[in-house]
Amino acid sequence: MDQHEFVDEHFRLARRYFLQLGICGLSATQWVMHAFADDEKVAKPIKKQKPDKAGAKREPYFTPPEDFRDVSRGKPLPHSLAEDKKREVGLTRDTWKLEVISDPDFPATLGKPLTNASDTAFDFDALLKLGEKHAVRFPKVMTCLNVGCPLGMGLWEGVPLREVIWLTQPTENLRRVFYYGYHNDDPKQMFRSSLPIGRVFEDPFDLPPVILCYKLNGQWLDSERGGPVRIVVPDAYGFKSIKWLSHLVLTNLAHANDTYAEQNNDVDSSLKTFAATLSIPKQVKSGEPIPVSGYAQVGIAGLSKVQVSMESKTVSRPVDDPHFTLGPWSDAELLPAPTIWTGLTDNKVPAKTHGFDENGLPKSWPIRFTNAHWAVVLPGVSAGEYIFRCRTIDEKGIAQPLPRPFRKSGHAAIESIVVTVND
Numbered sequence: 414m415d416q417h418e419f420v421d422e423h424f425r426l427a428r429r430y431f432l433q434l435g436i437c438g439l440s441a442t443q444w445v446m447h448a449f450a451d452d453e454k455v456a457k458p459i460k461k462q463k464p465d466k467a468g469a470k471r472e473p474y475f476t477p478p479e480d481f482r483d484v485s486r487g488k489p490l491p492h493s494l495a496e497d498k499k500r501e502v503g504l505t506r507d508t509w510k511l512e513v514i515s516d517p518d519f520p521a522t523l524g525k526p527l528t529n530a531s532d533t534a535f536d537f538d539a540l541l542k543l544g545e546k547h548a549v550r551f552p553k554v555m556t557c558l559n560v561g562c563p564l565g566m567g568l569w570e571g572v573p574l575r576e577v578i579w580l581t582q583p584t585e586n587l588r589r590v591f592y593y594g595y596h597n598d599d600p601k602q603m604f605r606s607s608l609p610i611g612r613v614f615e616d617p618f619d620l621p622p623v624i625l626c627y628k629l630n631g632q633w634l635d636s637e638r639g640g641p642v643r644i645v646v647p648d649a650y651g652f653k654s655i656k657w658l659s660h661l662v663l664t665n666l667a668h669a670n671d672t673y674a675e676q677n678n679d680v681d682s683s684l685k686t687f688a689a690t691l692s693i694p695k696q697v698k699s700g701e702p703i704p705v706s707g708y709a710q711v712g713i714a715g716l717s718k719v720q721v722s723m724e725s726k727t728v729s730r731p732v733d734d735p736h737f738t739l740g741p742w743s744d745a746e747l748l749p750a751p752t753i754w755t756g757l758t759d760n761k762v763p764a765k766t767h768g769f770d771e772n773g774l775p776k777s778w779p780i781r782f783t784n785a786h787w788a789v790v791l792p793g794v795s796a797g798e799y800i801f802r803c804r805t806i807d808e809k810g811i812a813q814p815l816p817r818p819f820r821k822s823g824h825a826a827i828e829s830i831v832v833t834v835n836d
């Protein structure tokens with residue numbers, strides 16, 4: 414999809430909302446041109462011409478796997494290997510093998526490690542067999558800790574990681590699990606992540622489990638998204654969701670040993686709540702209402718509302734308010750849950766999906782760790798330069814993003830966009 418189509422589609426959706434409110438001032442063409450101008454700065458193709466905010470759109474709500482943004486490492490990238498090489502290294506469903514072992518340096522006591530050497534490594538058939546009884550699916554937005562907008566919104570399906578760990582009969586000295594995937598047999602390329610074992614054995618509050626994932630949006634997990642099998646951690650940033658999974662290591666090590674920790678990242682961070690725009694006119698006429706729409710990532714703190722502010726550039730902001738807590742905030746409209754779940758087979762959320770009822774309707778909205786959408790029509794203002802901002806209010810009534818002394822806990826900034834109002 415090119416930039417024009419992307420903007421066009423968003424206009425079509427937001428337009429319904431604006432029409433309801435009787436906003437007819439802007440013609441479709443004007444709107445598209447305005448939104449197009451704004452998106453020039455964000456819609457630059459990063460890789461393979463993918464639109465930047467594709468993973469945040471209202472439609473398709475579930476991002477087609479090929480439209481996810483890919484930030485994975487590897488030379489060559491494992492998903493780019495030739496089919497016969499993939500078969501040789503276990504990157505196809507019928508050749509996949511998973512070893513589940515004890516850490517030689519900080520051993521956990523296991524009754525039955527699963528290894529290639531003893532011919533007990535876990536395979537795809539065994540995974541599907543476990544899936545018959547234990548498979549779960551849940552919606553989750555995949556977001557990189559270090560990228561400003563979501564990579565893609567997925568319906569992930571798999572077997573709880575704990576079910577596989579139980580097969581090794583652990584008895585003692587098990588405090589964490591770390592895991593990695595195929596990395597061209599080059600130790601320097603290993604990308605490893607880890608979790609406390611408690612998060613694996615039990616799910617806090619109403620969160621879904623950590624899974625060994627083999628399906629995305631109802632289809633087999635493809636190679637680019639980490640197939641045949643990847644980890645997906647519902648509440649975490651993308652770096653915990655290791656692709657091309659090949660090894661689980663059960664350890665008595667008491668702390669995280671994630672590859673991401675070496676790059677000054679906060680590896681214990683949960684997904685943050687924040688809002689950003691998808692469409693906003695860059696130029697408007699004075700006195701004309703200004704329609705704006707966007708998305709919110711619903712993080713661990715939940716989301717109760719989205720707020721917006723328009724401030725003249727000439728206003729001098731209080732020096733002791735770098736996080737805009739004193740801005741002229743007003744509420745935007747949080748759009749209801751989609752009724753048509755675009756991106757899934759028959760546009761339906763299948764039965765037995767976490768957070769949804771038997772009819773495929775969300776039990777509540779918005780859902781944690783997914784995208785929600787909002788729209789607002791700001792009253793017309795007099796000519797001049799303005800700065801538009803949006804933020805979220807979490808479930809506890811606290812403005813998000815919080816002031817963050819440490820940026821590498823996940824992107825959650827207040828976006829500032831200049832709007833020019835002409836006479």
Ligand SMILES: Nc1nc2c(c(=O)[nH]1)N[C@H]1C(S)=C(S)[C@@H](COP(=O)(O)O)O[C@H]1N2
Nearest residue numbers: 483485486557564594604651652654655656
């Ligand atoms: N094996 C492996 N898994 C990986 C990575 C990687 O480089 N290698 N990148 C991680 C990071 S940093 C992110 S943000 C997510 C991105 O997932 P996606 O490619 O499905 O969007 O994958 C994670 N899993």
Ligand SMILES: [Mo]
Nearest residue numbers: 557558651652
């Ligand atoms: Mo990432």
